[in-house]
Amino acid sequence: MSQESKKKKEELEEKNGSMARDLKEVKELGKQMERHRTNEELQEEGKDPDPIQYDEEE
Template sequence: MKKENEKYDKPLNSSMAANEKEIVNLGKQMENLRTNEELEKDGEEPDPQQDEKKN
């Protein structure tokens, strides 16, 4: 018996984007992301895990 969500367990192309259109859209979103400095200037707190430097 197959699991109900089995078709969602592994993407067909093993990537996060399903097609080229989605890749282009994700790229545009990434271009518009604000930097940590911009977030702090607006009074918001950046994600600390993304801001930590690895030693």
């Protein structure tokens, strides 16, 4: 594998499924979560929330 393909692979791995790398990134993710609307807020705006991902009875 060439150096260029190794570098591209490393860059993809960093962006995909990785945890926050530092405190700055953790704080930014926290801000994003604070702005995230709840299902109830979306329904009040006439939008459909995310579908249920599981059945509570199971």
